[in-house]
Amino acid sequence: xxxxxxxxxxxxxxxxxxxxxxxxxxxxxxxxxxxxxxxxxxxxxxxxxxxxxxxxxxxxxxxxxxxxxxxxxxxxxxxxxxxxxxxxxxxxxxxxxxxxxxxxxxxxxxxxxxxxxxxxxxxxxxxxxxxxxxxx
Numbered sequence: 182x183x184x185x186x187x188x189x190x191x192x193x194x195x196x197x198x199x200x201x202x203x204x205x206x207x208x209x210x211x212x213x214x215x216x217x218x219x220x221x222x223x224x225x226x227x228x229x230x231x232x233x234x235x236x237x238x239x240x241x242x243x244x245x246x247x248x249x250x251x252x253x254x255x256x257x258x259x260x261x262x263x264x265x266x267x268x269x270x271x272x273x274x275x276x277x278x279x280x281x282x283x284x285x286x287x288x289x290x291x292x293x294x295x296x297x298x299x300x301x302x303x304x305x306x307x308x309x310x311x312x313x314x315x316x317x
Contacts (some may be wrong), residue, residue, distance in 0.1 A: 190244045192308040194237055196301030199308070201233040201294060228286025232294015235276050238296055239269050 208225060246265035250258040273295060280291045 189305070189309075190240065191307050192312060193240050193301050195308045195312065196304030197233060197236050197240065197297045198298035198301075200297045201229060204229060204293060204297070223292060224284075224286045225290045226286070227289030228280055228288065229294045231276070231280055231286055232291040233297050234294075235273065235291075236295050236298035236301070238302070239272070241294070242269060249290060 206225065208222075210227075212222060212225075224270055242265065246262060250262050250265075253261060277291055280286050281288045
């Protein structure tokens with residue numbers, strides 16, 4: 182049975198994508214269009230969007246973890262949330278290592294993409310208003 186995506190999670194994901202697109206536009210303006218076709222530009226973009234994909238996965242995992250923990254006893258929920266946090270931290274570090282060693286993109290751009298999770302959280306109220314206009 183497929184569950185409907187939570188409205189808040191959808192707004193968070195939209196905020197992550199919007200902040201990532203904003204960073205990409207800022208990068209294009211700062212580096213200039215002449216760098217667009219070089220390998221440097223491509224590696225930055227790849228690192229950034231890999232980080233954004235990881236941020237979306239982290240947001241989904243965080244939502245599922247909180248949802249499950251709410252059905253547990255307080256002591257069990259605390260341990261479960263600690264393990265879930267540790268798992269997300271390990272995923273961030275393993276993905277950073279993969280980006281670096283497989284030369285998929287710049288690691289710092291990857292971390293900026295992961296930080297889009299935080300930017301998306303700040304943009305969530307704005308996304309709520311923006312998506313609410315289209316939903317009605």
